[in-house]
Amino acid sequence: MTTRRRKRAKKVDWKARITIFDETAQVEIPRENEIVQKLVSLEALIHAINGTYADTGFLPPNILTYQNGSDGIFVAMYQPPQKRRLRTPHKIYDIPMPGFIFVGIGRRYDLFAVQGNEWPSAETKLFHPPTPNVYDNAGVCSGELTFPICGPDTITQAWRMAVEESVFTNHLIGNRCKSYPRNVLDLWEALTQSDAETFPDDELVFANSTLGEII
Numbered sequence: 001m002t003t004r005r006r007k008r009a010k011k012v013d014w015k016a017r018i019t020i021f022d023e024t025a026q027v028e029i030p031r032e033n034e035i036v037q038k039l040v041s042l043e044a045l046i047h048a049i050n051g052t053y054a055d056t057g058f059l060p061p062n063i064l065t066y067q068n069g070s071d072g073i074f075v076a077m078y079q080p081p082q083k084r085r086l087r088t089p090h091k092i093y094d095i096p097m098p099g100f101i102f103v104g105i106g107r108r109y110d111l112f113a114v115q116g117n118e119w120p121s122a123e124t125k126l127f128h129p130p131t132p133n134v135y136d137n138a139g140v141c142s143g144e145l146t147f148p149i150c151g152p153d154t155i156t157q158a159w160r161m162a163v164e165e166s167v168f169t170n171h172l173i174g175n176r177c178k179s180y181p182r183n184v185l186d187l188w189e190a191l192t193q194s195d196a197e198t199f200p201d202d203e204l205v206f207a208n209s210t211l212g213e214i215i
Helices: 042-050 155-164 184-193
Strands: 017-020 024-030 035-041 063-069 072-079 082-087 092-097 099-105 108-114 125-127 206-210
Touching (some): 072 155, 092 184, 099 155, 108 155
Antiparallel strands (some): 017 024, 072 099
């Protein structure tokens, strides 16, 4: 009797794992030493699989979620904690900042801060950003700027306009940190004087919401 040997299955490195819910899908993508989870709309997932929506920038590395709804395209982006160059009319600061969650729909953009340096999850607490020019409801004051309509291919441009290229003023400077509740720019000065390398997360003021509640 001849015995047939079964061929060993070829090991295949998986690229993504998808869990589909009623209105969204959770996509898990393996990185070097972790698995990144992202939420996307079912429409975005279908377009990506069909290859008919390649220009949306489907799942770029720092996008937390992309949803195309009746009110427009909603995108949430994560910016990790790092030293940033921030400007006021009279001074340029090179200071550490916490991680940020930047979200947009239409021409409205909101800015939140987060503690730690882990990839955000639905349970991640949101804090007021330690910057001027952001309303209590997290809306970014555009001043004389005209933000682009939000989309996966425009949210980075809006982020640069709102933070990296912005000239921060003394508008909305209160209740943005704990040590200097009247003026967050005093915190910027303290970080400069102490040559701080990392942002003190205990300075952040809780915004009474989590990431899962806004996306």
